Amino acid sequence: MNKDILQSELQFKAVRSSGAGGQNVNKVASKVELIFNLENSMGLTDEEKLLLNKTIANRLTKENTLVLQCDERRSQHKNKELVIQRFFELIRQGLVIPKKRIPTKTPKSVIKKRLKLKRKISDKKSNRRPPEIE
Secondary structure: OOHHHHHHHOEEEEEOOOOOOOOHHHOOOOEEEEEEEOOOOOOOOHHHHHHHHHHOHHHEOOOOEEEEEEOOOOOHHHHHHHHHHHHHHHHHHHOOOOOOOOOOOOOHHHHHHHHHHHHHHHHHHHHHOOOOOO
16 A cells, blocks of 8 residues: 555545534535545555455445545644545555454363353252142
């Protein structure tokens, strides 16, 4: 992953923020949308693209485009910085290969303990019953 190339491939669009905010919100485009085309990226290898296709598939559009938005701050520049940080964090997390889980066998002592406890509870409940008279 080459950060400089990736950063040059990012496209930004400034739009008006939604929600309440007074009169300023109607004239200032402070919300920033980051658009990144995964297929045409030169900063990622083919293996990295395949891995990202799997790991962040729910975040991609049908055209394999990643769209991130940020409207937390009132400043467009701050929002742009935040969305770039989020983008690189998402890419970094998407490229992590999870460790394969190795199933372990349940120890005999644990099985023994569970059966002993079952027997104890069973005896306790059977002792609560009235005695059977023949």
